[in-house]
Amino acid sequence: MKDDKDSLSMLGIELATEMDKITRNFKLGFGSFVDKTVMPYVSTVPQKLVEPCSECAAPYGFKNALSLNRDASIFAEKVQQAPVSGNLDAPEGGFDAIMQAIVCQEQIKWRQEARRLLLFSTDAGFHYAGDGKLGGIVKPNDGECHLNEQGEYTHSVLQDYPSVSQINQVAKQHKINLIFAVTREQSSVYSRLAQMIEGSSQGELTQNSSNVVQLVKDEYAKITSKVELKDNATSPVIIKYFSKCKGTTEKATSECKGLRVGDQVEFRAEITVDKCPEDPSEWNQVIGIYPVGLRESLIIDLEMICDCPCERPGDEGYEVASDECSGHGTYQCGVCDCDKGYLGSRCECGSSTPWGVGGSFDDSSCRQTNTSAICSGRGTCTCGECKCNERENPDERVEGAFCECTNFLCNRFNGQLCGGPDHGECVCNKCQCKPGWTGDDCMCEDSKDQCMNPQTGEECSGQGVCECNQCKCNEGKEGRYSGKYCEDCPICKGKCLPYKPCVQCQVFKTGELTPEECLDNCTLFNSTIVDDLVEEEGERLCTFFDENDCRFKFVYGYDEDKEPVVRVQRVLECPPELDLLGIILGVIGAIVAVGLALLFMWKVLTTIHDRREYARFEKERMMAKWDTGENPIFKQATSTFKNPMYGGGK
Structure with missing residues (x-):
């Protein structure tokens, strides 16, 4: 799997980026596995226990290399650093890894209210309960966490592999959605395995796992777009489910597919008892009905009156x-x-x-x-x-x-039949709504007042339809719209730019809008001023510069009524004021200082040069063969004197 590991390392940041488009609170973790370090799973030859293959690390059971973390770069680094090892037989100890990754809640740092995905990638089969006997390991797997402080599975050679039913049980208990990403050779095996583990799915990897990002997106979309009800009822209790998926007629099914955020579905359960159990201890049962992969459940305390x-x-x-x-x-x-x-x-x-x-x-x-x-x-x-x-x-x-x-089997709204006497009444199993109300349970206002955007006057801002006097937003090319009037798209360009003028005029009294225009145009929200601005889940951070080059920040989100909520940081982040006179004098002083320094350097250099020339001249003069005290080409001048009084004589 070396090429797959390298590919996953490079795709780690891309995976985080793509998941950020789906959810803004996404974390990545990483662990690796080989097999139990005993015969016949790995070679126990001393040299092979150190290096089972060329450039391979020593074999191990399972290691948690990185607990769930927001930083995708750390994920990529840990994947790249993960040691490549090898085992002796074809199947691997993947079930040990799955069990520890699920039950070690604190070590893996699973969050309680988050949707949990466990991506299991391999190019080989798996060992399961009973195979441990081949290596002399007969103690059954206890389904408990056995990771030490270094994240290593300590009971790899002490207890057997988990069974498929154990994996299914802990996956249901901890609400884990398993995605088996395997190569084509193993696709059929893991496809059947996915059918036996609740909330799991299977996808096929390319030769080097380069499609893992798209595979995770596709499988995540399948999981999140489906709601399926399950229960833990046992014979003779039989539960039948009926559902209304996205406003369709009721059907005898326990699942709804093709759902999106904001869609509403209704489920109805019919509980029947075929016969009374022979054992009186089974006449009282506690039954749980729950959606697969989610942490909510409906608890039913069932009492069977079987003996009077x-x-x-x-x-x-x-x-x-x-x-x-x-x-x-x-x-x-x-x-x-x-x-x-x-x-x-x-x-x-x-x-x-x-x-x-x-x-x-x-x-x-x-x-x-x-x-x-x-x-x-x-x-x-x-x-x-x-x-x-x-x-x-x-x-x-x-x-x-x-x-x-x-007159009592009609739909209910807020616990009241047909929404209460003010909304409607139940006539022959159907609600007859009073004027101003509509819907199967008379819960919908027969009006569109709450769907009209006060700024644009459009119904649901032209990005949705009005149902029950509430906007049901569409999904466009850029993303899904949201907000009370479908005026926002969390993964689109957002409302930072449209909200900017109103934030400036409401909080800082600046910007392109006059005070009168601000009162007339900025009615959708009132800005809340805070000292310390922290972006919370579901909010978007916006940053702009005003005409004075001061930066201001604000976040916007939506309350329970889908009304926009804007929080603005009180303090502007302005650049420091400039002292022009000081800057000018400083520049002049710097130029003068540089000029003086250059002159000083020139003087020093010329002085050094002259001294070197004079020293060379002195050296040559000392080496001359003639008398250095007299110039050899100098001739004494000849002086002629004449007596004017001398006339000559014999």
Whole structure:
């Protein structure tokens, strides 16, 4: 996997960048595995235990190299530094790594409320429970965390590999979504494995794993766009699910696909008990219904009434051939158990009545359709007619020829039937809404007032549709729009530029808007001034410079009502004021100082040069062969004197 490791290292930052487009709070971690360091999984030859292959590190079970961290560069560095090793047989100890990565919550630093993804990448098969016997390891895997301070799995050679059911159990318990990213040769094996582990999926890697980023994005999209309900109910409890996915009609399914952020789905569960368990300890059960991969759940405390004293002979509530049952049945626990050949709530119908044909009872007149339940499951068929059950609450009624209508089985909003008496009333299992309200549960205001953008006057800013007097935003080319009026797109260019003029005029009294224009145009939000500006989750940071080159910062987000919330840093970050006179004098002084320094250097250099020339002259003069005290070419001048008084003579 050396080439795959190098590729993953280079793609680490790209992976973080792509995931940032989906969620702004994304963290990466990294760990690696080989296999148990005993025969026959790895070679125990001393040299092979040190270097199992050329330029390979010593084999190991599992190492957590990096706990979950926001810095993608550290992830890339840790992946690059991860040692490449080798084992002896074809399968690897990947199950040990998966188990430790899931159960070691503190060491891996899993966050409680985050969606958890575990990407498992390999080009080989896996060992599972029972394979440890080949190496003399018979102690079953305990499913506990065994990482030391260095992140090394300490029980690799002490206990067996986990089983598939153990991996499935801890994945469900800790709400981990597993993604198996494997090569083509292993694709079919891990595809079947993904079907056995709840909340997992499988994707195929290219030869050097260069498509891992796209694979993670695709698999993450599949996971986050689907909501599937699961439960831990056991026989004889049976739970059937019905769902309304994105406003569609109700279907018998436990999952909804193709969902996006903001979509609403409804699930309805029907719980039935086929028979009472033989063991009385199983008559009380606690059942959990939960969405796969999420940490929410619905807990149901189910009590089965399987044994009543009044069902036994001798009890005062047990009476054979009772008058309450027309003498044709046993009255027990307030209900008639009719003798053979009789039926009805009081055993008043027998084979001699017109309802009985050929010694059997014809109940077709009590069914609304051939496939529907007798009296819609809300009454008893008495001599060919439905007798609807009475409710404990006198305000709740069951009506209709087939007991098909109720005034209590309509949709509820905020816990109230049809949104309460002010919104609507329940008529034959359907809500009849009062004027001003609409929807299946009368929860929607029949108006579009809250969908009109006050600044533009457009319905949902032209980026969505108005449903229930609330905007349902569209998804454009740049991203999905959000906000009360679909005026914002978190991964688009954002609202920094449109909000800038209003922030300037509201907080700093500067900018292009006059005070009057500010009051007229800046009505969408009121800026909140804070001393220390910290960007929180769901907010976007905006930074600008004003006309004085002062930098100001603000963040914007949305409250529970989808109204924009803007927080502005109180202090402007302005450049220091310039002392022009000081700068000019300083420049002049610097020029003068530089000139003097240059002159001084020139003087020093010329002095040194002259001295060197004079020394060379002196040296040459000392070496001359003539008398240095007299110039050899000098001739004494000849002087001629004449006496003017001398006339010459003999």
